[in-house]
Amino acid sequence: MKNALAKMTAVLAATGAVVAGVGPAQAVHLVPSPAELQSASLQLSDVPPSFSDDPKWESSYTGPGDTRRYEMCVDKDGHKVFGTPPQQHENATVALDQTGSGENITAAKVVSSDIYAYRTRRVAHRAWRDLRKARARCAPTISKPMDFDGVMIDVEVTQAIRGLPRYHGSRGFSNHQKVSTVIKGGSQGMEIYVDGYSAYRRVRNSILRVQFAHYDQDSLASVTLPPKYLRFTRHEARVIVDRLAGMGRG
Numbered sequence: 001m002k003n004a005l006a007k008m009t010a011v012l013a014a015t016g017a018v019v020a021g022v023g024p025a026q027a028v029h030l031v032p033s034p035a036e037l038q039s040a041s042l043q044l045s046d047v048p049p050s051f052s053d054d055p056k057w058e059s060s061y062t063g064p065g066d067t068r069r070y071e072m073c074v075d076k077d078g079h080k081v082f083g084t085p086p087q088q089h090e091n092a093t094v095a096l097d098q099t100g101s102g103e104n105i106t107a108a109k110v111v112s113s114d115i116y117a118y119r120t121r122r123v124a125h126r127a128w129r130d131l132r133k134a135r136a137r138c139a140p141t142i143s144k145p146m147d148f149d150g151v152m153i154d155v156e157v158t159q160a161i162r163g164l165p166r167y168h169g170s171r172g173f174s175n176h177q178k179v180s181t182v183i184k185g186g187s188q189g190m191e192i193y194v195d196g197y198s199a200y201r202r203v204r205n206s207i208l209r210v211q212f213a214h215y216d217q218d219s220l221a222s223v224t225l226p227p228k229y230l231r232f233t234r235h236e237a238r239v240i241v242d243r244l245a246g247m248g249r250g
Helices: 002-012 034-040 121-137 227-246
Strands: 056-062 070-074 080-083 088-099 107-117 141-148 151-167 170-184 190-203 206-216
Touching: 034 056, 034 088, 034 107, 034 227, 070 121, 070 151, 070 170, 080 121, 107 227, 121 170, 121 190, 121 206, 151 190, 151 227, 170 227, 190 227, 206 227
Parallel strands: none
Antiparallel strands: 056 088, 070 080, 088 107, 107 206, 141 151, 151 170, 170 190, 190 206
16 A cells, blocks of 8 residues: 555646657757756755745756656546646755655655746747636546556545636736545555645746645544645745846747
């Protein structure tokens, strides 16, 4: 069941993806640069001290030729709805609280940022337009059994898409997902509950997402994100927009 939990964590954290086939890496001038993307991302200093006694920060960068589509939501049939693969992708994650380690993590509270940088502003604008259009496919509620790599799971999902005020010339949006999962397999089953809140913004040639997620195996009530975490998510998205806009390129 450890492997099942690890797989479900990847799915429910809304970071699962498939290879997009963007072609081989080429020698190109990247704007913003990888270093600039990292400096614009979520920083440990951005997170209020009251959120965690021992926060842990890490980041990862994916360059041209290796980027993937990114998941926004799921449709009425349980299929993922993806955004257009970027030229560059920078992820930064702060683990606020965690129970267990490796494949045996049974509970976690995490905030993260993802910056999807495209080759030009025009390409980013088209990707943003397509992403906003795809929101119509996000199902408000889903309740169905699924076969996940040979393991039967019962999934109940609610998704609430909301608009965010215009900032730096572009309106953003948020997606609040609540997921209840019962995994059936082996001698005993397993339950996983997730509350996740994401804020999406566009600036220059980049689309960004800030996401707050809490999951455990107790109940949906035990993972419910309080308003202060939702406010932080929206605020941090604006902070990252400001950083990217201040670079003056892209």
